Amino acid sequence: MSTVDPIVARRAKRLSRAGRPGLLVGAIIAGVAQLGAALCTGLAIGSIVDLLRDGLINSVFADNEPGTKGFLGLGTIPVLFIVGTFGLIVAAATAHYLLDLYRGGEKQLMLRTPAVLWAVALGLFLDSRSWTDPLAVGTAVDPVFHEDDDTWGTFTWVMYRADIWLPVLAVVIAALTTVYAIRHNRRLSTQIADRNRLLAAGRTVTGTITNIDVRTSQNDQGHRSVVGADVIVKFTDLQGTDRWVTRRTTNRSEIPTATTATQVLFDPLHPEDDNLIFVAFYADPRPGDWIGTIA
Known part of the structure; x- marks a missing residue:
């Protein structure tokens, strides 16, 4: 243990x-x-x-x-x-x-x-x-x-x-x-x-995982293995509007769960821009931990 x-x-x-x-x-x-x-x-x-x-x-x-x-x-x-x-x-x-x-x-x-x-x-x-x-x-x-x-x-x-x-x-x-x-x-x-600009001038809020769609692949013998997951995260912007964003994680060994600490980084001036929203599934994310539209 x-x-x-x-x-x-x-x-x-x-x-x-x-x-x-x-x-x-x-x-x-x-x-x-x-x-x-x-x-x-x-x-x-x-x-x-x-x-x-x-x-x-x-x-x-x-x-x-x-x-x-x-x-x-x-x-x-x-x-x-x-x-x-x-x-x-x-x-x-x-x-x-x-x-x-x-x-x-x-x-x-x-x-x-x-x-x-x-x-x-x-x-x-x-x-x-x-x-x-x-x-x-x-x-x-x-x-x-x-x-x-x-x-x-x-x-x-x-x-x-x-x-x-x-x-x-x-x-x-x-x-x-x-x-x-x-x-x-x-x-x-x-x-x-x-992302680097938003880390300096953007806003970070707590997100909530609402759905996890685990992605798998199958080999010739029919065995399936996990290759990542599509995760839907809900967050609230500075105007109090609830928003949902989907991000794909390709880290097979660290698939988030519903209780995983989730943070959302976004542009407060353009909270609707999907390209300016980044999600991290760590309490203390490093720059490389933030996931954008390109996983």
Whole structure:
């Protein structure tokens, strides 16, 4: 048994680590590893497409051996795929966790996701430069028996040009994600600036939790896990008007309850502006604890 609230103790321990240089160094190393894993993923995708493409543009008797150009021969593809997939998962989780500790829970800008997609696009482009060439353009030639040469169909022509359109598609996806990330980061920067302004010139009142909608996710085995909650909080502004605001918390280990101490920070001149309302589920919130429209 403990006389200390475990949530409070866990938060105090986390905040005591904020700002440590070692955390930042670790996050940078994990971020670099994430980019390396993304590059491996792009190379693996390219090698798999090369195998599929060769099966269409060339005869089964063509001795091209696609996918064997790597340092491990045919074993290169599974190695790249495993290193890329699991490396992305582990490195991304590690980088996010360490950076969150370093920043004391402050919201993170979206930087790694577009960088990862650009790395995947680079790996795919590099691999596509060495894809297997057809023995004859337009026909799957049988070089052994010289019989049953098949004329390419529409899909085969599409796959033949995959060395062009597939890297371009990867670049387009990375570019669109980058544009979204820029917009998201601008909104988040504006939200942080508004919060900091309100911490100095706004008003803080006590809020009451009126509803908690726990959010869960389900894996392939049907097991559900908590990923956060949408919380409705009621507060009264300086004019005596009751207002309700919904905020999403993504801290799975600290889902608030109906009795959780709740505070609301808002602009007294514009209490109706949802973008200028912040909610915290702690008695002594740090700047990063205030939740705005961008969770």
